[in-house]
Amino acid sequence: MPKEILEDLLKEYEQKKIRAELDLEKRKEKLYTKIPALKNIEDELNNLAISTAKNILLNNNNSIQDFKNKVKELNNKKLEILKNNNLNINYLKPNYECKLCNDTGYITKNNYKSEMCSCLKQKLLNISFNKSNISNLDKENFSTFNENIFSDKINIEEYKYNISPRQNIINIKNNCIRFVENFDNPETKNLLFTGNTGLR
Ligand SMILES: [Zn+2]
Numbered sequence: 014m015p016k017e018i019l020e021d022l023l024k025e026y027e028q029k030k031i032r033a034e035l036d037l038e039k040r041k042e043k044l045y046t047k048i049p050a051l052k053n054i055e056d057e058l059n060n061l062a063i064s065t066a067k068n069i070l071l072n073n074n075n076s077i078q079d080f081k082n083k084v085k086e087l088n089n090k091k092l093e094i095l096k097n098n099n100l101n102i103n104y105l106k107p108n109y110e111c112k113l114c115n116d117t118g119y120i121t122k123n124n125y126k127s128e129m130c131s132c133l134k135q136k137l138l139n140i141s142f143n144k145s146n147i148s149n150l151d152k153e154n155f156s157t158f159n160e161n162i163f164s165d166k167i168n169i170e171e172y173k174y175n176i177s178p179r180q181n182i183i184n185i186k187n188n189c190i191r192f193v194e195n196f197d198n199p200e201t202k203n204l205l206f207t208g209n210t211g212l213r
Contacts, residue, residue, distance in 0.1 A: 022136055023118055030116040033107040041105065048098065051105075054091050058084065158186060 045052035061083055068076035092102055109116045114130035121127050163179040174181060188204075195201045 018140060019137065022133065026116050026118045026133070029110055030107075033109050033116060037105070037107045044100075044104070048094060051091060051094055054087050054094075058087055061087075155186070155190060160186070 041055075045055070061080060065076050065080040091105070095102060095104060107115070111130060111132040114120050114132065118130055118133040119127045120130045160179050160182050163177070163182045165177045165179040167175060167177045169175055172178060172181075176184075192201065192204050
């Protein structure tokens with residue numbers, strides 16, 4: 014997978030994330046004009062964060078628990094106001110497409126290591142899937158396979174085989190079906206198709 018594909022996808026993710034956050038800002042602005050009490054709570058939360066940061070720098074150890082309690086109290090007030098206005102509690106959160114990675118494409122595990130999110134992995138898979146012919150699977154599969162386009166005449170001189178091309182392709186098809194049916198068996202060997210470029 015070329016590096017550019019991942020880079021392009023990550024650019025897309027960044028745009029998506031910014032869009033969700035701008036969208037939230039617009040939503041907030043509208044709502045705060047309608048319900049100024051919510052704006053007051055947000056201002057209070059911001060001021061609280063600044064004063065707590067200052068207190069921590071001044072080694073005031075009581076301030077963290079104090080801060081947590083006050084934040085909880087203010088958030089509860091906020092939720093109450095939202096509820097009274099028939100608004101969802103998520104109304105004041107960015108509406109990210111992926112709730113796991115918040116549209117960053119990566120998640121942080123418990124060991125603080127970051128890992129590609131399943132949404133990004135899926136996008137990369139889709140791209141490689143579409144690039145391969147596998148995406149034609151609904152048209153080209155075992156049930157639409159037509160051995161009759163192969164000759165049933167044995168021609169040792171041309172094919173160096175004492176079976177007809179039709180019988181040969183039927184054998185290949187049966188081998189492929191066996192391979193698929195036993196795909197999860199560790200004893201199963203890989204299939205290798207060889208031939209000139211462009212042959213199907
Ligand atoms: Zn994700």
